[in-house]
Amino acid sequence: MNTQVFKTDGAKITVFLDGPDWDGAATATVGAFTCKTPESGAEVLDQAITFIRTQGIRQILGPMDGDTWHSYRGVIQTDGSPAFLLEPRDSLGELEVLKAAGFAQISGYFSARVPLVQTAQTVPPETANFSIETWDGSDPEKLFDQVFELSCEAFSRNAFYKPISRDAFMAMYMPMVGVLKRELIFFARRPDGTLAGFLFGTPNYAEGPKPTSAILKTYASLERGAGQHLAYAFHKAALAEGYDTAIHALIHDDNLSGLRSAAEHADVFRRYGLFGLKLDG
Known part of the structure; x- marks a missing residue:
């Protein structure tokens, strides 16, 4: 650079x-x-x-x-x-x-927070186009390799997008493996096994070693409805893991995920x- x-x-x-x-x-x-x-x-x-x-x-x-x-x-x-x-x-x-x-x-852009007890009230409609699964915690390099490929395709439509090499991507994200919590990482997979979307959630370790909030940090999808299913899975899992609050992080004002955050009655706390x-x- x-x-x-x-x-x-x-x-x-x-x-x-x-x-x-x-x-x-x-x-x-x-x-x-x-x-x-x-x-x-x-x-x-x-x-x-x-x-x-x-x-x-x-x-x-x-x-x-x-x-x-x-x-x-x-x-x-x-x-x-x-x-x-x-x-x-x-x-x-x-x-x-x-x-x-x-x-x-x-x-x-904005970030918002919402009590997890008031999220995931509406089950997304069933679909045969993909299914939601959690990361099994194995082979993180393979995990990020798949995320890299889908990210490049999904984010290429965003304003100010600039391509990045696989090596540069891995250098940024592989050091995060130690703080990942597999119960908060989800994939949407098509029937043929190809990746249709992903969601990365993480505990808010800025609160300390026992955080009470979980961050919906990044998600991307290539299939209509996958984002809704992924967010639903995240909210349910975060509540089951004992977190009190979800943080919907760094959402573009015009992004569909902003509408989903509003639908959960999340309160904006930062712009x-x-x-x-x-x-x-």
């Missing part, structure tokens, strides 16, 4: 020159942005923008560590509740610096934004 780090007294930012396309044009991203004061943040951001200009790039996304496979988005609204596992950090100060430089929000800047000239 073609990157450049800029530092000033009290601020730091990383430029990723090979970001995802935005409106069909080459785009850089800025991420890993921290600043102690608005002035130090503005100074380091100006250096980053000047550098991007010299590279002939006229579009910038942020906060984003290169692509949507890595950390991106910043908190724009919160009720002050503690961060959950793998959540983007609170970056309101840095976002104000971005906005002052002309960045505008171009995409929105996030992705911002963009188009440079003149």
Whole structure:
């Protein structure tokens, strides 16, 4: 990844020159942005923008560590509740610096929570197109290999998608094997055994070694209705495992999963934004 780090007294930012396309044009991203004061943040951001200009790039996304496979988005609204596992950090100060430089929000996301006793009230309609199964806990490399293939196909339709190599994907996700809880990982499989969808849930270890909430972190599907079945299975399993609360994490405002979260009467507790800047000239 073609990157450049800029530092000033009290601020730091990383430029990723090979970001995802935005409106069909080459785009850089800025991420890993921290600043102690608005002035130090503005100074380091100006250096980053000047550098991007010299590279002939006229579009910038942020906060984003290169692509949507890595950390991106910043908190724009919160009720002050503690961060959950793998959540983007609170970056309101840095976002104000971005906005002052002309960045505008171009995409929105939210996280919501719901008591598990009020979830999974409606059984999804039966289907012969796929069946839901849990991960048996064996061969994690094979698990992530299948997840990689389906993710690339399912997420390729998303805005700001950028392909990733299998090796890069494995390097990100294999270190997570030690914290995976197989009872919260589900697959939707077609009758021929091929993968139609997956859902990764995880205990919210940010609460400590005995968390009371479980996170519906990531799911993707290629078959209509698979997401609904996967979410139903997750909520039932999380309740059976003794968790009190489900966290519906990092959902795009326009995503169908947002409607499902609302149908469970989940309460939004955090909102996030992705911002963009188009440079003149």
